Amino acid sequence: MNITAAPRPDYSGLTTEEMEIGLQVAKVGLGRTDYAAQTVRLDPLAAEIFGLPAGEDIPRDVFHERIHPDDRTEFAVAIEHLLSPHGSDVVDLTLRTFDQDGKLRWVNARKRVFYGPEDNRSAPVSAILAVVDVTSRQLAELHSEVLIGELNHRTKNLITVVASIARQLRRHSTPEDFPDRFIDRLQALARNQEATARETPHGFDLKEIISQQITPFDGKGRARLDLHGPRVEMSSQSAHVLAMMCHELLTNAAKYGALSGDGRISITWRIEGDDLRLEWIESGGPPVSQPERTGYGTQVVTVLGAASFGADIKLDYPPEGFRLSLVAPLEAFAPESSVVP
Incomplete structure (x- = not known):
């Protein structure tokens, strides 16, 4: 969660139509919160992301039900900070949501709150919500984490195997034979690594x-x-x-x-x-x-196999x-x- 005060961008020179095209190109969905009516209204893209109707006033609690249960606490804390007297007026969250079919998505949501003419922070009037579907990015990151974990796991296993080979060969080899036999086993292990690197689903x-x-x-x-x-x-x-x-x-x-x-x-x-x-x-x-x-090879075949x-x-x-x-x-x-x- 990142709660920051964002600089105000300068859109001078861009027409309203050009800014709308920019949002479409960036695939940014927009929404507006009405705190007096306790409703949220979404544009078509934001509505598609959350699986809710576009252009209609949706109760805030219905909108919040789209958030994954495990992310609701973080979301509530962020909103509480956002609306507190000394909080920032902008929140930036990446959280999981469900669409109307129950499909899980990851969404990056940014929200800015607006207050009354006297800027009384105890009475928020409205907020603008910008959302981007980041499911592909999050899945790629999760996949990378899994691969790194698997790499660490296999590396530890490989070190254990090499150590075991060395100990067994030391018991069953003369000092003169040990280097060549050890290298031979390591080369076999390398071929095995090459074969298992081509794992399929x-x-x-x-x-x-x-x-x-x-x-x-x-x-x-x-x-x-x-x-x-x-x-x-x-x-x-x-x-x-x-x-x-x-x-x-x-x-x-x-x-x-x-x-x-x-x-x-x-x-x-x-x-x-x-x-x-x-x-x-x-x-x-x-x-x-x-x-x-019984030599080392026989032990590998019988003891390890069994x-x-x-x-x-x-x-x-x-x-x-x-x-x-x-x-x-x-x-x-x-x-x-x-x-x-």
């Missing part, structure tokens, strides 16, 4: 998230990876987790599995009732066997190739906006 696409992680393995035979499954919309958080899991699985395949030889990887998923079932099957590579110890999705994850190591089976509630992947409480 429907969230992220599971296939796109997996495809993005395949990119660094072009030289390992990208054409030997087959992806099949329906569109599955994912939240930002679930997309990050799935991308990290895929990167670890692909890294393992390039080192020890199908991508280290002439093999293939089949990645399929399907919806079964309320669950998502995803299967990762490697074939045609060198013989595989159960690893002797905790994030509530998933049942099974790892199998038949000689013909590594296999993974993941079954999780479909709602664990869903974008936040599509989850019904």
Whole structure:
């Protein structure tokens, strides 16, 4: 709320018609308050903004009912100050209103009060109201605030993920291997950020998230990876987790599995009732066997996947190739906006 004494503009040289055109161009609606009759009269544009009839005397209390309930206290305080003996004669407010269909609008309203010949501030006579619909501007500002909040949230999450990667790699790497392995994970995370930056109103696409992680393995035979499954919309958080899991699985395949030889990887998923079932099957590579110890990659795939999705994850190591089976509630992947409480 801004209550100020406005300088008087000089309209000399402009005709009445030119000033009216100027108001139309600026989309300024006008109204007049009659304090003796306790009525408000609006021009067509102001009447459209408030959803009230134009050119008719409207009771002030009916006019004030158009103001959003949460903004009425601020409005009442501003008007009280405006009409007080020591208050300013001009008020400038941005508040929410409803039109006749209940549609919410943001309106910037400026009002100037006029008194009797003796300027007795205890007896206001009339006021001129100028209103501008600023809904688009307010929505843009709200959208910006949401984006900034989301950016802060994701940045904090990203820092947490990086710290976790560093701690886990330190436990499972030699000092000599740590820098390269850490950079490799950060690059995977960067690819994940790039994929999730293209979020749509429907969230992220599971296939796109997996495809993005395949990119660094072009030289390992990208054409030997087959992806099949329906569109599955994912939240930002679930997309990050799935991308990290895929990167670890692909890294393992390039080192020890199908991508280290002439093999293939089949990645399929399907919806079964309320669950998502995803299967990762490697074939045609060198013989595989159960690893002797659990490394960082296995922990990412099993522990993080189970905790994030509530998933049942099974790892199998038949000689013909590594296999993974993941079954999780479909709602664990869903974008936040599509989850019904």
